[in-house]
Amino acid sequence: MSQRTANHQLKALIEESGLPYDGVARAVKAVASESGLPLGTNKSAVHHWVQGAEPSGATPGYLAEALSRRLGRRITREDLGLRSPGGSEDDSIGLTLDFDPIETLTAIGEADVHRRRFLSTSAYSMAAAALPLQTVQEAAARTRTVRGGGVVGHADVVAVRDVVKLFMDMDERHGGQHGRAAFAQYLVTDVAELCRGRFAGDDVRADALSVASAAAHLCGWKAYDSGEQGLAQRYYLQSLALARASGVPGQDGFVMRTMSQQGMKLHRPEHCLALAETGWDRARGHVGRQVEALFAVTHAHALAKTGQARRALADVQLAETALTGGTGDEVPFWALVWGPPAATVHSRTAKVFETLGDRHNAARQYATAATSRPGTTYARIIALDLVAQAEQLAKQDNIEQACATWGRAIDTMAGVKSARTLKAVRSLRSDLRPYRTRGVRAAAELDERARVFLDHHR
16 A cells, blocks of 8 residues: 655645644635535544645635635645646636636636536635736736627627526526526627627627626626536626726626625625725716615625624615616616616615614515515515515514515525525525424424425425
């Protein structure tokens, strides 16, 4: 039996981190959980890695990200003394902005279509989250759009935009997993081809890159809705570069706003406030008042996450004022990802109050958000708002009202294919456990409905 060679590179990095082996294990499991993949890593496993054992599956990537966060610099597999992924797989694809975003987007999309595991299980990168604040202008300058072929006119751009909008609407109605592979394939064929044509004018080029950015954003959102946070982040970075290259006012800021929200959802607030601020600065004065409200309320949420309650509430008021003043404004299609701005502002305002511990106002705002969207078009987000409202009601011991609201959420989820809605129902069952134990009839009946729902969606 051959003796393993100790991994001195990994040992040195762990020593530099100051973490004990069980601390390394916890950090690795935390990164993995962000992509919805529970790991059984423990200090014994870390000890074996240091002795020369190779972590399996996606674990090397999670280990690299965990140590990157701890040490404040990017750590690669090679830095860890581990082998690179097999074949031509490059687990750094899309995490830098050193290449033409259309080329990178095509590579990511092709890997997504074929469900390459190295991307679907990739970790959310803290280093990549800081990139928009540093290098996005340079990335936009690398966008090459002339390859030959036919001349692209306004009608060609409109045709692609209509398909992107169709998939946006389908995503909200049926969930991110519905039509996901089909849209990723459309991205790497029709959308990429659109961007490689010869444009009839600069305005057509700008519109084409704007549509491509929206398409990349939607692919990112679909990955996010499937719990694939690292893949979502890679799509968002290319969406950002394309939006900046298009020159369409405010769209690059909108993508930064999305990236800020992703970080907050993952409880990684390090760059969220800076992303929200920079995104708003990019859009301020260039978009209508309703779109301004979207930026203001995301900034409010980031402030709340960083403990700045007074400033957060002031920005909530700014968002409400902007909504009122923007009635009748035309909203660009890329800003309608989650439906009417008013509903999105109410939903995000609820998250501000929830972060600040104001459960009453959080529940009220979630309820308003759920009734502010057309039910047949925005089933997923309405269901999630109702779940969030029910959670806030339950925390106020309004269990009967909470169960009724949870029941409406399950009704709304019918036909929705989304990892987030399934996770919400699993959490619902966990939240109901103490009430079932106490013999609350509504809780027992709802739990049975939730069990049947989950069995049906296995």
